[in-house]
Amino acid sequence: MFRMYPPCVYGLHNTLVERYKLESTREMSSVEALAMFLWTVGGPESVTQVKNRFKRSKETIHRKFKHVLGCLNQLPADIIKPRDPQFPTVHERLQDSRFSPHFNGCIGAIDGTHVRVVVPAEDIANHVGRYGYPTQNVMAVCDFDMRFTSIVAGWTGSAHDTRIFKDTLITYSENFPHPPPGRYYLVDSGYPNQTGYLAPYEGQKYHLLEFRRGIEEGRHPTGKKEIFNHAHSQLRNVIERSFGVLKMKWRILLHVPSYAIEMFYKCDKDENYMPENIEPTPSVGLPDLRQGVNTANLDVVRESIANGLIGR
Known part of the structure; x- marks a missing residue:
């Protein structure tokens, strides 16, 4: 009903009460x-449906919704961030024989998603992009545990990913989780291949669906x-799966007829909220930078990885 397990709901409630002034x-x-x-937000449900379910007046529903939203608005700054900004370990996902040791310097993925809005x-x-209806383009960063570590919303649906990316690195430079030397995020061809951000080769097959169809045909x-x-x-598919899980859990993100886009920041709270007794995915130490990493030129890194993969 609430799209969260009871312990997580009560844990979130206690956090909001103790730190962010959620009051009875x-x-x-x-x-x-x-x-x-x-x-x-999980439904999404209309105010009339909420009224029928909780037996409250519409005025009370609006007022309480705004109050909870205000408390949740303070939460992202404390949870949407890397566990360790130095990224000293190699994630378990990267230890798979298909990727190790070639992608040991990878720390996550970046991509954008469109959230429908009414303007x-x-x-x-300005808000109508390739989908033909008004949206806002939201850029996000996630790690391989599908935890969002940075989110930037507010751009119109017609804005290009590269423009949003470059502006973010400047405007939010102090808060953005920049990759440390020798580490990088995976990005698609809509982003530049530059230090700290590894893009695929252009003009080549890329999307997983294309590869799957090809493999099925031999x-x-x-x-x-x-x-x-x-x-x-x-x-890099980890970021697309993260967006998919987020939107299917908090379905107000699939159709937002009556609520502000800032809802995006709040609706992923339980994806990043982890009770203290839950251990993160196992990882191993990375004592040295991956051999061949050149932090001044990601083209060199890409060539090095490609040569390593084909030489397996």
Whole structure:
């Protein structure tokens, strides 16, 4: 019903009460207010449906929804960030024989997603992109545990990924989880191949669906560029899966007719919220930088990885 297990709901509630001033009133407890909010964004449910379910007036629903949203608005700064900004370990995913040791310097993936919005008539043209309806382009960074470590929302749906990326590195330079020397994020061809950000080869097959269709027809990846793109796509797919899980859990992100885009920041709270007794995915230490990494030129890194993959 609330798309979260009870221990996680109560843990989130206690955090909001203790740190972000979620309060009970004479008319409604803080637990009910949070439950009503989660039920609304998970559906998504209309105000009328919430009224029928919780037996509350529309005025109370609006007021409590806004109160919980205000508390959650303070939460992302504390949870949407890397566990360790130095990324001293190699994630278990990268230890697979298909990727190790070639991608040992990888720390996550970056991509954008479109969230449907309703805007004033005079702003529709700027928000309509390739989907044909108004959206906002949201850029996010995630690690291989599918945890978001950075989110930038607010750009119109017509904005290109490269523009958003470059502006983010400047505007949010102090808060953005920049990769340390010798590490990099995986990005698609919509982003530049530059220090800290490894893109695939252009003009080559890339998307997993293309590879799957080819394999089904007996055409396996050939040549170092295609083999590299296949491995790159398999790893970078973590960000696409993260977006998919997020939108299917908090379905208000699939259709947002009555709520602000800032909802995006709040709706992934339980994806990053982990009770203290849950251990992160195992990883191993990385004592030295991966041999061949050149932090001044990711083209060299890409060539090195591609040569290593084809020479297996």
